[in-house]
Amino acid sequence: MIQKPTTTLHTIQKGKQSLQYETDIFIKESASIVGTKEGQGPLADLFDMVGSDDMFGCPNWEAAESTLQKDAVYMALGKAKLKPSDMRYIFAGDLLGQSIASSYGILNYEIPYFGLFGACSTCGESLSLGSMAICGGFADKVVCVTSSHFASAEKEFRFPLEYGNQRPLSATWTVTGSGAFVLTNSREKNEKVRARITGITTGVIQDYGLKDSMNMGACMAPAASNVIYQNFMDFDRSPKDYDKIITGDLGTVGQAALLELLRDQGFDIAEQHMDCGIEIYDAQKQDTHAGGSGCGCAATVLSAYVLKQIEEGIWKRVLFIPTGALLSKTSFNEGQNIPGIAHGVVLEHVS
Amino acid sequence: MIQKPTTTLHTIQKGKQSLQYETDIFIKESASIVGTKEGQGPLADLFDMVGSDDMFGCPNWEAAESTLQKDAVYMALGKAKLKPSDMRYIFAGDLLGQSIASSYGILNYEIPYFGLFGACSTCGESLSLGSMAICGGFADKVVCVTSSHFASAEKEFRFPLEYGNQRPLSATWTVTGSGAFVLTNSREKNEKVRARITGITTGVIQDYGLKDSMNMGACMAPAASNVIYQNFMDFDRSPKDYDKIITGDLGTVGQAALLELLRDQGFDIAEQHMDCGIEIYDAQKQDTHAGGSGCGCAATVLSAYVLKQIEEGIWKRVLFIPTGALLSKTSFNEGQNIPGIAHGVVLEHVS
Numbered sequence: 001m002i003q004k005p006t007t008t009l010h011t012i013q014k015g016k017q018s019l020q021y022e023t024d025i026f027i028k029e030s031a032s033i034v035g036t037k038e039g040q041g042p043l044a045d046l047f048d049m050v051g052s053d054d055m056f057g058c059p060n061w062e063a064a065e066s067t068l069q070k071d072a073v074y075m076a077l078g079k080a081k082l083k084p085s086d087m088r089y090i091f092a093g094d095l096l097g098q099s100i101a102s103s104y105g106i107l108n109y110e111i112p113y114f115g116l117f118g119a120c121s122t123c124g125e126s127l128s129l130g131s132m133a134i135c136g137g138f139a140d141k142v143v144c145v146t147s148s149h150f151a152s153a154e155k156e157f158r159f160p161l162e163y164g165n166q167r168p169l170s171a172t173w174t175v176t177g178s179g180a181f182v183l184t185n186s187r188e189k190n191e192k193v194r195a196r197i198t199g200i201t202t203g204v205i206q207d208y209g210l211k212d213s214m215n216m217g218a219c220m221a222p223a224a225s226n227v228i229y230q231n232f233m234d235f236d237r238s239p240k241d242y243d244k245i246i247t248g249d250l251g252t253v254g255q256a257a258l259l260e261l262l263r264d265q266g267f268d269i270a271e272q273h274m275d276c277g278i279e280i281y282d283a284q285k286q287d288t289h290a291g292g293s294g295c296g297c298a299a300t301v302l303s304a305y306v307l308k309q310i311e312e313g314i315w316k317r318v319l320f321i322p323t324g325a326l327l328s329k330t331s332f333n334e335g336q337n338i339p340g341i342a343h344g345v346v347l348e349h350v351s
Numbered sequence: 352m353i354q355k356p357t358t359t360l361h362t363i364q365k366g367k368q369s370l371q372y373e374t375d376i377f378i379k380e381s382a383s384i385v386g387t388k389e390g391q392g393p394l395a396d397l398f399d400m401v402g403s404d405d406m407f408g409c410p411n412w413e414a415a416e417s418t419l420q421k422d423a424v425y426m427a428l429g430k431a432k433l434k435p436s437d438m439r440y441i442f443a444g445d446l447l448g449q450s451i452a453s454s455y456g457i458l459n460y461e462i463p464y465f466g467l468f469g470a471c472s473t474c475g476e477s478l479s480l481g482s483m484a485i486c487g488g489f490a491d492k493v494v495c496v497t498s499s500h501f502a503s504a505e506k507e508f509r510f511p512l513e514y515g516n517q518r519p520l521s522a523t524w525t526v527t528g529s530g531a532f533v534l535t536n537s538r539e540k541n542e543k544v545r546a547r548i549t550g551i552t553t554g555v556i557q558d559y560g561l562k563d564s565m566n567m568g569a570c571m572a573p574a575a576s577n578v579i580y581q582n583f584m585d586f587d588r589s590p591k592d593y594d595k596i597i598t599g600d601l602g603t604v605g606q607a608a609l610l611e612l613l614r615d616q617g618f619d620i621a622e623q624h625m626d627c628g629i630e631i632y633d634a635q636k637q638d639t640h641a642g643g644s645g646c647g648c649a650a651t652v653l654s655a656y657v658l659k660q661i662e663e664g665i666w667k668r669v670l671f672i673p674t675g676a677l678l679s680k681t682s683f684n685e686g687q688n689i690p691g692i693a694h695g696v697v698l699e700h701v702s
Contacts, residue, residue, distance in 0.1 A: 016439060017463050019489055060685050088367060089553065097448030097507075098679035099468045100687075103556065107690055112368050112553035114476060115692070117450045117466040125465060129480065136487025138370055156448075156681075202440065202463035205454065328449035330507075334411050336451075339458050341466070 017227070018201045018234035018344075025134045026193040026350065028141075028184045031075035032303035033068050034296070035150065035176030037288075041281045046304035047177075048075055054151065054176055062100055065149035068178035068296070069094070069105030073145050076180035084109040087182075088139035091130045093122035094147045094295055095174075096156055097328070101147050105178075111143070119324025120220075120249050121203065122146045123299040124343030127181065128200040131345070134185045141185075147178035148294025157213065157329055170215035170253045172277055172293035173286075179299025193350050194307040198317075201231040201344035205326065213325075213332050217254020217277075217290055220323035223340030224250060225261035227321050231344050232267060239269045243315035246306060247342075248298030248322030249277035251290030276301035276322075298322035310349050318347045368578070369552040369585035369695075376482045377544040377701065379492075379535045382426035383654035384419050385647070386501065386527030388639075392632045397655035398528075399426055405502065405527055413451055416500035419529035419647070420445070420456030424496050427531035435460040438533075439490035442481045444473035445498045445646055446525075447507055448679070452498050456529075462494070470675025471571075471600050472554065473497045474650040475694030478532065479551040482696070485536045492536075498529035499645025508564065508680055521566035521604045523628055523644035524637075530650025544701050545658040549668075552582040552695035556677065559691075564676075564683050568605020568628075568641055571674040574691030575601060576612035578672050582695050583618060590620045594666035597657060598693075599649030599673030600628035602641030627652035627673075649673035661700050669698045 032047045039050030049071070056071075058064040069092065077084065090109065093116035094101035102115060118125040126144035133139045151161055153174040159165045187193050206222040224247050232238055239245065250258055255275050262269055276298045277291030302320060309315045323342040332338070383398045390401030400422070407422075409415040420443065428435065441460065444467035445452035453466060469476040477495035484490045502512055504525035510516045538544050557573035575598050583589055590596065601609055606626050613620055627649045628642030653671060660666045674693040683689070 016436075062681055062685065063687075085367075093468070095449070096679065097681065098446070098470065098677065100677070100679045100682045103677035103690060103692075104682070104687060107556040107558055110555050112555055113692060114480060114553070115468040117444070117468045119449065129465060132484065132487060132489055136483060136489065138483055138487065202465070204461045204463055205458040207458050326449065326451070326454035328447065328451045330413055330448065331451045331455070334413065336414075336455060339454060341454075341464060 017230045018199060020199040021135050021197060023135050024185055025131045025197040026184050026187055027195045027307065028182045028193050029076050029080035030179060030181045030194055030303040030307055031072050031079060032179045032300040033072050033177060034300050038175060038177055038280060041286060043280055043305055046308065047300060061149055061152040061155065062096060065101040065147050065152050066105035069101060069145050069147045072178040072180035073109065073143055076182050080182045082182060084111055087111045087141050087143045089114060089133055089142045091116055091126040091142065091144045093117050093126060095119065095153055118341055118343060119326055120293055120295050121322040121324030121341050121343045122295045124322035124345055127345045128202060128343050130183045131197045131200060134183050142183050143180060145178060145180040146295040146299045148174050148296035150174045150176045153294060167289060168214045169289050172216060172249060172251045172290050173288040174294040175280060175292045175297035175300065177296035177300040179303040195310045195347040196350045197345060198348050199235065199346040201227050201234060203227050203342040205339045205341050207337050207339035209337050211337055213327060213338060215253060216293060216325040217251040218257050219325045219338040220340035221250055221254045221257035221261060223342040224258050224321050224323045227342040227344040228262060229265050231319055239267055239272050242272050242317055242319045244274050244318045245269050245272040246318060246320050247275045249293035250275050250323060251277045253290045310347055313349050316349045320345045320347055368581045369550060371550040372486050372548060374486050375536055376485045376548040377535050377538055378546045378658065379533045379544050380427050380431035381530060381532045381545055381654040381658055382423050382430060383530045383651040384423050384528060385651050389526060389528055389631060392637060394631055394656055397659065398651060412500055412503040413447060416452040416498050416503050417456035420452060420496050420498045423529040423531035424460065424494055427533050431533045433533060435462055438462045438492050438494045440465060440484055440493045442467055442477040442493060442495045444468050444477060446470065446504055469692055469694060470677055471644055471646050472673040472675030472692050472694045473646045475673035475696055478548065478696045479553060479694050481534045482548045482551060485534050493534050494531060496529060496531040497646040497650045499525050499647035501525045501527045504645060518640060519565045520640050523567060523600060523602045523641050524639040525645040526631060526643045526648035526651065528647035528651040530654040546661045546698040547701045548696060549699050550697040552578050552585060554578050554693040556690045556692050558688050560688050562688055564678060564689060566604060567644060567676040568602040569608050570676045570689040571691035572601055572605045572608035572612060574693040575609050575672050575674045578693040578695040579613060580616050582670060590618055590623050593623050593668055593670045595625050595669045596620050596623040597669060597671050598626045600644035601626050601674060602628045604641045661698055664700050667700045671696045671698055
């Protein structure tokens with residue numbers, strides 16, 4: 001594949017965290033696959049596939065999560081009528097130590113691979129670096145994929161499932177799911193695409209000294225607040241310039257903290273704010289407490305719900321901000337704080 | 352900081368894994384910090400700092416590794432006479448679960464952060480994405496940093512140190528160290544820089560079915576072979592077009608496998624090949640068996656030794672290929688294979 005270089009078609013906004021793209025970067029297609037619990041929630045009918053068993057035919061939870069990534073990429077490529085060999089890069093990540101869900105999930109695709117880690121913000125990180133690769137003329141097509149799995153995450157961060165530990169109301173429930181996104185630099189005349197990426201705001205780690213791994217919403221809210229505030233500054237926008245401002249997995253506790261942090265800085269986003277973690281479950285009926293979380297939460301809700309609204313023109317411009325809590329069981333057991341990171345992506349309707 | 356967009360100054364080479372940069376991307380400065388064992392090895396005098404104690408004043412091994420990253424970035428910025436706020440992005444990664452060495456190491460810099468995971472290839476991945484950011488006009492200056500620590504890695508991947516486990520001769524010794532690199536898009540007239548990045552070849556995961564975590568050189572050799580072969584194809588080069596072809600941490604066992612794999616494809620790189628893992632220790636005297644390994648191995652040897660040779664013009668053009676083994680203790684205990692990944696970076700002398 002010989003690809004011609006593009007001419008420069010982007011500008012770096014004032015402020016130091018944002019890029020505004022003036023070239024075409026489309027989310028051509030996407031796919032979402034989720035587990036049984038997500039398939040009983042309010043968004044059930046919107047997901048491309050709901051598993052009938054959270055093992056997805058695999059011998060262990062980690063392999064099940066890898067399968068989610070593999071299948072989400074297959075499905076997104078299929079919908080886009082493209083082959084793995086059409087993809088110049090794959091940007092992938094997950095929550096597990098040494099990103100094993102991604103490594104084993106994508107290895108058979110034989111696509112040049114950039115492994116990413118941004119905790120639950122990784123979906124935003126992958127779309128950020130993927131869109132930079134397209135804008136810079138380094139690629140005409142890339143695929144971005146992220147995942148999480150309730151059972152592999154509980155094992156990785158908390159307790160064995162058999163232990164049956166109690167969870168406080170501030171805790172979130174890790175989403176079993178994966179979302180994949182095919183990005184392109186062009187479309188056929190009048191071709192329907194899911195959305196256009198018109199800018200990004202890259203996060204700075206925020207550490208407010210919190211240590212409670214059962215309240216990750218609060219740990220991540222400052223990171224979301226930083227990115228949203230900086231996005232407003234860099235693009236000279238205010239909340240009303242977005243139809244929705246959508247965080248990844250703050251849950252109800254994190255949402256309250258976010259709204260307060262931004263009010264302190266002079267912005268009220270209560271009307272525009274939505275959180276993927278709050279949308280994906282019916283917390284009362286499903287006993288999920290503060291909401292859903294995980295790399296798979298933002299990715300599946302983006303693919304199934306947010307991009308649907310944008311594609312249909314119900315929302316014209318959305319600021320999408322997956323949020324991540326930077327901890328491991330080792331750092332937690334050693335008494336470290338839990339800092340947060342967030343990655344903002346501006347998504348717009350294409351008519 | 353308002354930054355003007357650049358005009359397009361790069362081309363994508365034929366073949367699907369490489370980029371050739373035609374714009375200026377310089378490694379302006381770099382720094383290396385290592386532990387006691389590395390400070391007793393053959394390259395001791397070349398490192399910027401050798402710790403007198405592998406705890407580096409910290410309460411645990413993970414915090415010590417974070418300190419290595421923090422100090423390597425400080426030192427590289429200091430040598431470059433730049434401040435953290437001059438950096439538009441930081442690209443960082445390490446070997447620990449959820450990349451905690453990076454998160455806690457760099458958080459006080461408040462630089463927009465892309466977290467990466469490519470196992471021991473992460474140094475190459477960070478230079479690849481960092482150079483793309485510069486070439487695409489997304490940044491005028493970025494910093495790339497990676498690390499590893501013998502004790503945190505043993506705990507993460509193998510056994511507690513107190514267990515005193517036996518190691519086969521094919522095993523490698525994780526390097527305690529961190530290397531940081533400041534990349535820029537311009538230099539003052541006649542300003543000395545360490546090297547210019549003129550291209551990259553991005554790796555595809557290679558899985559040859561190996562499962563022995565005490566022989567990671569063999570697990571990673573196919574990934575290195577793939578990148579080197581693809582680099583020759585994409586750039587229409589052969590071994591003699593490079594003064595050195597330098598892998599990250601294959602060690603002696605992996606080196607033998609690499610040379611054989613490439614001979615099978617018609618290339619003999621025995622004359623040009625060097626491996627950072629073989630260079631950093633005196634295997635006989637230091638009892639390190641097959642050689643050094645870890646994200647910090649390639650990064651510190653690049654900064655201390657490889658870039659010195661390039662800066663002085665002793666080597667004019669080098670292909671640098673850090674290699675990573677994609678495993679976790681969970682995947683290993685579940686009987687998974689150990690696939691490999693590698694990221695190639697073309698480094699040239701600037702006169």
